[in-house]
Amino acid sequence: MSSPHLQRVTDLESLRAEFPILGSRTYLNSCSLGALSHRSERYLQEFTNRWHEMGAAAWYDHWLGKVEDLRSRVATFLGTTPREIALLPSTSAALSVVAESVPAKGRNRVICAELDFPTLAYQWAVKPEIELVVLRSEDGIRIDPEQFAAEIDERTLFLATSHVFFTTGYEQDIAELARIARAAGAYSLIDGYQGAGQVAISLPECGADFYTAGPLKWLCGGPGLAYLYVREALVEALEPRITSWFATEDQFDFELEKFVFRADARRFELGTPSLPTIHTSLGGQEIIDDVGIEAIVAWNRVLTDRLVDKARSAGFNVLQPPTENRTAIVMIHHDDPADAVRHLSDHGVIVDHRPGFVRVSPHFYNNEEEVDLCVDLLMKHRG
Numbered sequence: 001m002s003s004p005h006l007q008r009v010t011d012l013e014s015l016r017a018e019f020p021i022l023g024s025r026t027y028l029n030s031c032s033l034g035a036l037s038h039r040s041e042r043y044l045q046e047f048t049n050r051w052h053e054m055g056a057a058a059w060y061d062h063w064l065g066k067v068e069d070l071r072s073r074v075a076t077f078l079g080t081t082p083r084e085i086a087l088l089p090s091t092s093a094a095l096s097v098v099a100e101s102v103p104a105k106g107r108n109r110v111i112c113a114e115l116d117f118p119t120l121a122y123q124w125a126v127k128p129e130i131e132l133v134v135l136r137s138e139d140g141i142r143i144d145p146e147q148f149a150a151e152i153d154e155r156t157l158f159l160a161t162s163h164v165f166f167t168t169g170y171e172q173d174i175a176e177l178a179r180i181a182r183a184a185g186a187y188s189l190i191d192g193y194q195g196a197g198q199v200a201i202s203l204p205e206c207g208a209d210f211y212t213a214g215p216l217k218w219l220c221g222g223p224g225l226a227y228l229y230v231r232e233a234l235v236e237a238l239e240p241r242i243t244s245w246f247a248t249e250d251q252f253d254f255e256l257e258k259f260v261f262r263a264d265a266r267r268f269e270l271g272t273p274s275l276p277t278i279h280t281s282l283g284g285q286e287i288i289d290d291v292g293i294e295a296i297v298a299w300n301r302v303l304t305d306r307l308v309d310k311a312r313s314a315g316f317n318v319l320q321p322p323t324e325n326r327t328a329i330v331m332i333h334h335d336d337p338a339d340a341v342r343h344l345s346d347h348g349v350i351v352d353h354r355p356g357f358v359r360v361s362p363h364f365y366n367n368e369e370e371v372d373l374c375v376d377l378l379m380k381h382r383g
């Protein structure tokens, strides 16, 4: 079937054929792991072929170029320039390097939210000198920007929080959060792992100081990489206290006693990037770019609305952020989510669970029949 939202750039059937898992499973778990495409697999094969044929010579002739191709695509996708993008092994590593990059200037408070992914808060929980303030959610879905504004003060070093909350799918107004942080003289750090690839982003416009993203989930590139955006004005002003040979100018001079930070965001990098993931991520990113984020957002909204409506009509209680903040992470209340997820899996439908919820996350390659099947099976399981 074909969707009017996707016709502009491609049609859904040929798009679906790019993702083999869709031929054998109903895959509705993209917020855990995006589907692997033929294109990513082909690029991975090219990588291993070159490894066989050229060994380390492939670094100079091919692989360093691929690293820059990816950096450049990611920069364009995020509305910024390659100068502001660092490649790191994981979101946790990207957050760590940020936490180790800013001068404290007498500030020792970090504000985050209880709905954030824990690895964000852990960066400061392990630092005894930091007072970590965790904002509570009144409705279990969102945090009001006013809560950040009320808590932030001249002792605050970071306002650090998610773009999209991983357990509620609520998209925060990151431009407003960046504004609140800036007004208090604090840095804004946004964990965008659940945002990039399912919502439109223009980083310089939103004003965030730091933004982390990665290919694992909505960008369909697999595990082993994260992207760190650092606002242009901060790039050259910051000198991380954890580092690597990728962060220094003239890294291939191998001068042990000379370390000069690179002038761009590569100064935040922590060593050799995962080359297999560079290749699979290029495949995923190219497809996302071909389809276009606006088309993805629009189609995901069609699928999500259908999922929510159908689940509600079937009597399920669905956690529902306000319309303008909703994304494609749908949380369906369930007494025994693990058993429900097993039941769906036995019928070829892959979703996930979190305490008290079945978590369903459709993406641009899914169709309406798949969403319907998911709810039908949940109904049958309930009996």
Ligand SMILES: Cc1ncc(COP(=O)(O)O)c(C=O)c1O
Pocket (backbone or CB within 6 Å): 089, 090, 091, 092, 093, 117, 119, 162, 166, 191, 192, 193, 194, 214, 226
């Ligand atoms: C919002 C968010 N941040 C961070 C992570 C974990 O990042 P990493 O394992 O790359 O450190 C996840 C989930 O995997 C996540 O959903």
